[in-house]
Amino acid sequence: MGNKPNTENEILSVNNLTKTFKLSKKQQQLRNTKNATLTAVDDVSFKSYEGEVFGLLGPNGAGKTTVMRMLATLINPVSGDATVGGYSIIKQPHEVRRNIGFLTNELKLDDYFTPNYLYDYFSQLHGIAKEAADKRKQDLFARFGIDQFAEVKVANLSQGMKQKISLAVSIVHDPSIIIFDEPTNGLDVITSKVVTDFLVELKMQGKSVILSSHIFTLLEGLCDRVGIIINGQMVACDTIANIVGGKSLEDTFFDIYTATTKEVI
Amino acid sequence: MKNNIITIFKKECTRIFMDRRLFLTAVVMPGVMIYVMYTLVGNFTSNMISVAEDYKYQIHVVNMPESVNTIVSQVPLNINVIPASEADIESLIQRISDRNTDLLMVFPPDFDELVAAFDITSGETAPTVTLWGNQARSESSSAYYMMSDILEKYHYSLTHRFSIEGVDLATDADIFGAFMGALVAMLFILFIFSGCQAIAPESIAGEKERGTLGTILVTPTKRRDMAFGKILSISLFGLMSAVVSMIAIMLSMPNMVNLGSDTNTNFYEISDFLLLGVIAVFTTLLFVAILSVLSAYAKSVKEATALTMPVMIVTMLCGMAGMLTGGGPDEIIYYLIPVFNSAQCVTAIMQFEASVGNIAVTIAANTLYVLICVALLAKMFNSEKIVFDK
Numbered sequence: 240m241g242n243k244p245n246t247e248n249e250i251l252s253v254n255n256l257t258k259t260f261k262l263s264k265k266q267q268q269l270r271n272t273k274n275a276t277l278t279a280v281d282d283v284s285f286k287s288y289e290g291e292v293f294g295l296l297g298p299n300g301a302g303k304t305t306v307m308r309m310l311a312t313l314i315n316p317v318s319g320d321a322t323v324g325g326y327s328i329i330k331q332p333h334e335v336r337r338n339i340g341f342l343t344n345e346l347k348l349d350d351y352f353t354p355n356y357l358y359d360y361f362s363q364l365h366g367i368a369k370e371a372a373d374k375r376k377q378d379l380f381a382r383f384g385i386d387q388f389a390e391v392k393v394a395n396l397s398q399g400m401k402q403k404i405s406l407a408v409s410i411v412h413d414p415s416i417i418i419f420d421e422p423t424n425g426l427d428v429i430t431s432k433v434v435t436d437f438l439v440e441l442k443m444q445g446k447s448v449i450l451s452s453h454i455f456t457l458l459e460g461l462c463d464r465v466g467i468i469i470n471g472q473m474v475a476c477d478t479i480a481n482i483v484g485g486k487s488l489e490d491t492f493f494d495i496y497t498a499t500t501k502e503v504i
Numbered sequence: 505m506k507n508n509i510i511t512i513f514k515k516e517c518t519r520i521f522m523d524r525r526l527f528l529t530a531v532v533m534p535g536v537m538i539y540v541m542y543t544l545v546g547n548f549t550s551n552m553i554s555v556a557e558d559y560k561y562q563i564h565v566v567n568m569p570e571s572v573n574t575i576v577s578q579v580p581l582n583i584n585v586i587p588a589s590e591a592d593i594e595s596l597i598q599r600i601s602d603r604n605t606d607l608l609m610v611f612p613p614d615f616d617e618l619v620a621a622f623d624i625t626s627g628e629t630a631p632t633v634t635l636w637g638n639q640a641r642s643e644s645s646s647a648y649y650m651m652s653d654i655l656e657k658y659h660y661s662l663t664h665r666f667s668i669e670g671v672d673l674a675t676d677a678d679i680f681g682a683f684m685g686a687l688v689a690m691l692f693i694l695f696i697f698s699g700c701q702a703i704a705p706e707s708i709a710g711e712k713e714r715g716t717l718g719t720i721l722v723t724p725t726k727r728r729d730m731a732f733g734k735i736l737s738i739s740l741f742g743l744m745s746a747v748v749s750m751i752a753i754m755l756s757m758p759n760m761v762n763l764g765s766d767t768n769t770n771f772y773e774i775s776d777f778l779l780l781g782v783i784a785v786f787t788t789l790l791f792v793a794i795l796s797v798l799s800a801y802a803k804s805v806k807e808a809t810a811l812t813m814p815v816m817i818v819t820m821l822c823g824m825a826g827m828l829t830g831g832g833p834d835e836i837i838y839y840l841i842p843v844f845n846s847a848q849c850v851t852a853i854m855q856f857e858a859s860v861g862n863i864a865v866t867i868a869a870n871t872l873y874v875l876i877c878v879a880l881l882a883k884m885f886n887s888e889k890i891v892f893d894k
Contacts, residue, residue: 311722314888337724346722347715351519363511364723408719 244291250447251287255319279305281471294462295451302471303451307420311341340410343420350394354404365412379407399430418449455489469499508725512733520741530702535748542756561647562606564588564596569615600638607647608636689850690823697819699745704795705808731881739792779853786870787846793877800884822847839865
């Protein structure tokens with residue numbers, strides 16, 4: 240499907256990223272541990288290439304979102320580094336932000352404003368010239384059916400429409416690297432399909448996409464390569480074909496999960 | 505991307521000013537309430553103590569001595585002196601008690617002779633004049649003080665061989681300025697604080713709570729630009745709120761202090777108001793900068809509002825210090841103390857004693873504190889613990 244990734248050109252290089260969080264007494268009790276530190280991401284390394292869709296697969300709490308947040312420079316690793324588009328997330332976070340589009344459910348749009356206003360606002364924050372911003376807004380709003388609701392306050396829109404607006408706003412600057420964290424979470428099947436189709440379009444346009452999800456079909460259908468994260472560790476990372484070895488991604492994942500955690504599912 | 509300060513400033517202003525409910529409750533309402541409240545209180549107290557200008561005081565006198573009668577007749581007062589006998593005393597006391605008449609003065613018979621014969625060194629009790637009045641009746645209360653004053657002066661002239669004449673050189677402007685300097689400094693500082701307090705917690709802690717702050721943080725906007733954009737927009741709002749409140753104070757003050765519409769209270773010049781405006785701007789910036797840092801530190805709007813309380817107490821103390829010191833101190837070091845410096849400058853301006861040097865130090869000090877807060881806020885926006893900890 241789409242353009243072939245340029246495996247000679249690394250767009251993302253993650254090197255030994257580690258992230259820990261301090262646990263409160265209450266959190267320690269809930270987790271039944273006396274350890275005051277939680278290692279959310281443990282020495283994770285992987286690469287992604289230009290024009291590739293790279294999927295991060297893992298259960299809830301595995302560390303996918305933490306990796307994505309570190310790549311988006313919202314949080315800092317305790318050790319390790321990553322380069323996104325050639326820029327270090329630690330030393331050049333400003334340049335990283337300029338080159339990525341980041342979408343996650345935890346970052347919201349201000350309910351008080353209209354899609355029109357928010358799009359213009361984020362275009363200006365990215366320093367996009369008005370003419371170019373207007374043209375892109377017109378295209379994206381038409382593509383996602385936002386144009387009919389352009390002057391309706393976000394507070395009065397459906398969850399699906401809000402997600403479409405978040406998507407449009409996250410790529411106002413037409414970034415070459417797109418990082419989407421669980422982009423279809425909580426969406427109905429129609430909106431999910433709109434988002435999935437758009438990811439295919441991005442791949443066709445030669446964009447590099449880093450995608451986290453626990454939806455096997457989404458990753459299987461879209462990704463060139465997949466990394467499987469369990470308990471903060473990257474337990475497998477390769478092309479889909481090499482990882483699944485003839486089985487489905489779902490079966491492969493559960494085999495790996497059972498072998499890694501020793502849990503019986 | 506310098507324009508991002510303007511972009512964020514414009515967005516924040518739109519958020520604040522287009523929210524009509526917020527604008528009405530935080531800007532317009534305090535001003536209207538101040539005007540209405542001060543005017544009503546002024547009118548109320550005025551009605552309580554005022555006596556009609558053409559009112560003739562009913563003063564009943566038993567055994568009126570010639571000496572006192574002469575003094576009373578020479579004083580240009582609207583008094584009706586009604587002679588009474590000792591037999592009337594009981595009924596007159598009852599009438600005063602019932603608020604039907606104003607005052608009863610009872611002199612001993614042959615008062616003038618008794619006074620002339622009295623030897624201060626004899627140790628005997630001096631001739632006594634008794635006055636019955638009723639404080640609950642304005643007319644009675646006024647008559648009491650009027651006659652007490654006359655008797656005091658008479659008493660003074662009998663027992664002293666020289667008189668003291670005090671000449672108060674204070675002009676109306678000085679008296680008004682002293683009053684305004686004491687009161688306005690505190691109100692000025694408090695109203696600016698209230699305006700800032702109404703919006704700062706919402707603007708930053710609110711964004712954190714709603715998850716909209718992170719959406720901006722993932723753009724290439726510099727954290728410093730975000731801090732500036734937010735502080736400037738909140739300051740504009742705080743300043744508007746303070747200006748509306750101050751206009752309300754100025755308009756209602758003559759009513760509050762019962763100066764009446766015919767009294768000239770227009771003692772201040774444009775330059776005084778300009779200086780007040782300058783102090784207002786830099787005080788607002790300081791408050792917003794401090795409250796923004798607290799708001800960024802808080803996990804919710806509720807917590808942010810609670811964190812502003814200690815600042816409000818310090819603000820009140822600084823405002824009251826302006827009332828107690830009765831004018832700005834000369835030492836420069838006092839003008840380096842945030843908030844206190846503003847209160848002292850306002851007091852000095854209102855008392856026509858503004859010092860450009862002290863105001864300049866205040867501006868420089870506040871600017872420095874604002875820049876420190878901006879740097880701190882930018883650092884906080886970079887801290888995942890601050891931005892994402894819930």
